[in-house]
Amino acid sequence: MGLCHSVDRKEPGETSTTTASTAEDTLGSGRWRRPRGYKGGGEIEGTQQVLDRLISNGSSKSVCLYTQQGKKGTNQDAMLFFENFCSRDDTVFCGVFDGHGPFGHMVAKKVRDTLPFTLSTQLKLASESEQSVLANEDEEEEGQRNESVTTTTMDEQWCELNPNGEQLPEMYLPLKQALLKSCQQIDKELKMHPTIDCFCSGTTSVTLIKQGEDLVVGNIGDSRAVLATRDQDNALVAVQLTIDLKPDLPSESARIQKCKGRVFALQDEPEVARVWLPNSDSPGLAMARAFGDFCLKDYGLISVPDINYRRLTEGDEFIILASDGVWDVLSNKEAVDVIASAPSRSTAARALVDTAVRSWRIKYPTSKNDDCTVVCLFLQDSSNVAKDSHKEDSVESVSISNKEEEEDEIVQVKEESAPKSCGIESKMMTMTIAECISVAQDDEEWSALEGLTRVNSLLSIPRLFSGELRSTSWRKWL
16 A cells, blocks of 8 residues: 555646645545544544544453443444543543434534543633733732632532532632533534534533542433442442433423423323423423433523532442443442452443343333443552453453353342243343353344333424424524
């Protein structure tokens, strides 16, 4: 293969120029290559070359990622692990994004690719702004007054969440403000995106920034973050770090109804509250906050993250970020036990996904399982950690080659006993995680999954909005 050279193409009567022609702009044959970036809806070329960044199935020394497509169609989940975030060797950024709607997979990938870089830019701007304020005495006094008001408000909120009276670290308030501004900016960019239609498509987001022993978690929607820690008896317990922002939460429901939106559940799924337009039985969104979904942004749906802080301790072992496809069928404790019983860190995320898929088949045999995505961040160093692997098939290769060894090492997960008449369900309930991994193939067919789809994030697209009306209505929010 030869090198790809830039080609200077001239039309008749046109002068020669090379200012806009580079090796990346043209193909070897001289045909122009369409650039892919933020406006193209595809992968961002610059981010693909970033070191210490994982966005697909794989693992490293401190993290394991795995996603599996459900039976509903395209996998609309996205995930991210960013090491050395903001050029700091003590900072990592993790995220899980669960898309929904016709273009949910594109929205999820878009937010995944833009959020870390937008957040990094906001943090740099905040740092530069602080330095400029210190250089000017008048601006410094005004900045101190504003900071005192903000700090007082945040201290009041912190005292409510933390009765022990621990002090907030200096990194928390700037990071929180930067994350709020980043989410607002990304949602505005989605409104103007030329190729991704976000009118009835969107994504949830659960993100984690770990800086030293300080942990900041931001949540938009119903994905979840769970911490595994040791109690006084050295038993492994699960601590939920986020709140599932469902429409039936009192605070969320009050906001939606105040904005003329409606919240109610359908008769065939009374446990799932949904958001509806005031004059139409659509779209039926099963979450109260999300990026995109601009058909509901005037009726109470917001993209403001719920941000929480936690100081890590020596007893904290790992953190699980996962989409609702996992939490719909597994409890926090069950997920923690699965990760803890995995034979290695490189197989932990896949073990949890496979267990969730198995639970879907048992608990909802007539439903199609949702996409399942897991990011597991390990907080403790381990001398038995395998060599780093960034390949997409790293999890598969490890699990297949060591299948026999894993069967001896994995502890069986306790589950509710199934009736003897269940047949195959009873057999699957007694399977170990290793057996589940060995039999759960991607192309496996499940005859009982031809029924109704359970808990769709978005039931239907609003019918009252025509293309012409859309162009004049949802653009007005800009």
